[in-house]
Amino acid sequence: MNSESDPHQWLNEHGDYLYRYAMSRLHNEDLASDMLQETLLAGWKGFDRFAGQSTIRTWLVGILKHKIIDHIRKEIRSRTLNEAVENDPTSAYFNDNGSWxxxxxxxxxxxxxxxxxxxxxxxxxxxxxxxxxxxxxxxxxxxxxxxxxxxxxxxxxxxxxxxxxxxxxxxxxxxxxxxxxxxxxxxxx
Structure with missing residues (x-):
């Protein structure tokens, strides 16, 4: 087993790259660390499904992208009306319950x-x-x-x-x- 296919080496070989990628999307150190950890865990659990049609790094980035998208979707679903419109310049026209x-x-x-x-x-x-x-x-x-x-x-x-x-x-x-x-x-x- 070479180091590329050894999940124990992924953090050393790809961790910094994946972390920077997550930071560039999430702008939050703790969240980027969590996404990196979830990505490596998912990669380790699903390694038997890795077809070898790309590099390990590309495959891990794909997993990371899906983890980030899932996180963002979950965050959007859990937002309240106030949080969703807080940066909307038209929000001054409406009350907290959405009426005029x-x-x-x-x-x-x-x-x-x-x-x-x-x-x-x-x-x-x-x-x-x-x-x-x-x-x-x-x-x-x-x-x-x-x-x-x-x-x-x-x-x-x-x-x-x-x-x-x-x-x-x-x-x-x-x-x-x-x-x-x-x-x-x-x-x-």
């Missing part, structure tokens, strides 16, 4: 009449111009020109999930801007 902090104001004007108002269009354009560039693009394509999801995704090279996140954030920002600059003025026409 402050319900959107009811429009006093007829939306069809607003579409005819040059003044409203001017305020809307100003609000849209304040959005981040990617949000501006997807909002204009999807909500103003009426392009379908597939077309917008292909044009912007994004997934449909990313599109929906961008649209959600754009709409919330526009809501706030319009409430402040149009509806909050008391000079609606």
């Amino acid at each position: 902090s402050e319900a959107p104001s009811a429009w006093k004007d007829n939306p069809e009449d607003l579409c005819q108002s040059d003044q409203f269009h001017s305020v809307l354009e100003t609000c849209i111009s304040k959005l981040p560039e990617k949000q501006q693009i997807v909002f204009r394509m999807r909500d103003i020109t009426g392009e379908d999801t597939e077309t917008v995704c292909k044009s912007c090279d994004i997934t449909s999930t990313h599109l929906h996140v961008l649209l959600h954030r754009a709409r919330l920002a526009l809501r706030k801007c319009l409430e402040w600059n149009w509806f909050g003025q008391g000079t609606q026409s």
Whole structure:
């Protein structure tokens, strides 16, 4: 048995590499150590299934990748609503239970009449111009020109999930801007 196929030598020969790999993905020393230990244990237990079609290191990295993915999935499933949205810039609009902090104001004007108002269009354009560039693009394509999801995704090279996140954030920002600059003025026409 050469040293490559001797599980007792794996830590010496591959441990540092596997640890650095885990650190680059997890950014946590204790977690990286745990993943390394779980990987070596799984490799040792499953060595009889190693087909030899790759190097031991490549095989161990494959096991490590699966261990990291399983850990991340488990962590995501166990997160609470608060943890999941804590870094979301739109979270200020919602309570801890996911309902509106402050319900959107009811429009006093007829939306069809607003579409005819040059003044409203001017305020809307100003609000849209304040959005981040990617949000501006997807909002204009999807909500103003009426392009379908597939077309917008292909044009912007994004997934449909990313599109929906961008649209959600754009709409919330526009809501706030319009409430402040149009509806909050008391000079609606």
